[in-house]
Amino acid sequence: MVWKALFVFVVSLIIFSANIGGLSIYSLDEAKNAECAREMLEREDFVVPTFNYQLRTDKPPLHYYFMMLSYSIFGINEFSARLFSAVFGALTVLMTFLFARRYFEEKVAFFSFIVLISSLHTSIQFHMAVPDPYLIFLINASLFSFYAGLKERKIYFIYLFYLFMGLGVLSKGPVAVVLPTAIATVYLLQLVS
Numbered sequence: 001m002v003w004k005a006l007f008v009f010v011v012s013l014i015i016f017s018a019n020i021g022g023l024s025i026y027s028l029d030e031a032k033n034a035e036c037a038r039e040m041l042e043r044e045d046f047v048v049p050t051f052n053y054q055l056r057t058d059k060p061p062l063h064y065y066f067m068m069l070s071y072s073i074f075g076i077n078e079f080s081a082r083l084f085s086a087v088f089g090a091l092t093v094l095m096t097f098l099f100a101r102r103y104f105e106e107k108v109a110f111f112s113f114i115v116l117i118s119s120l121h122t123s124i125q126f127h128m129a130v131p132d133p134y135l136i137f138l139i140n141a142s143l144f145s146f147y148a149g150l151k152e153r154k155i156y157f158i159y160l161f162y163l164f165m166g167l168g169v170l171s172k173g174p175v176a177v178v179l180p181t182a183i184a185t186v187y188l189l190q191l192v193s
Helices: 002-017 028-043 060-074 079-105 106-118 119-124 132-152 155-172 175-192
Strands: none
Touching: 002 106, 002 175, 028 060, 028 079, 060 079, 060 132, 060 155, 079 106, 079 119, 079 132, 106 119, 119 132, 132 155, 132 175, 155 175
8 A cells, every 4th residue: 555655646746846947937926926935035034925025915825935945955946946836736646546545445546646647737736836736735635634524423534624724724815714615515515415
């Protein structure tokens, strides 16, 4: 089992990190996020995000922290700005694989892995220096925790559901609470009807 999980993670990471340092920061959102993290690191300010040294309130700060960590290790460049997006992409695929294997079967887990790594849109999302990869991971983690909590009747999964939604707010805002809550509500209503 461990070697399968490692295989899924490594293959996903290779796909999502392919050429992340070779392509310049081309999107305006990527440029603003990467520069904001650079300015925060330069000022050693982990609270107030700025772009062109002016307050930037567009995005919550979670992805800036990961970019700053990467900048500190690998220097300030395209690779560093995008590295943790690729890592969170690989973690999303791994988490989906493990979830499907646990609650469905090996075949479902394998096809989930194949579908995710072969989706062009998924690959593009996890190649960019934007908050979306973190949001995608955290929404999936919250929903998987919710489902696990219901199936296994273990309260710590429900606590994880709330924790992941809270961290999701730090990645992209209230959508990280609204979307999982709406999905969980519809699922619960379907169970009682």
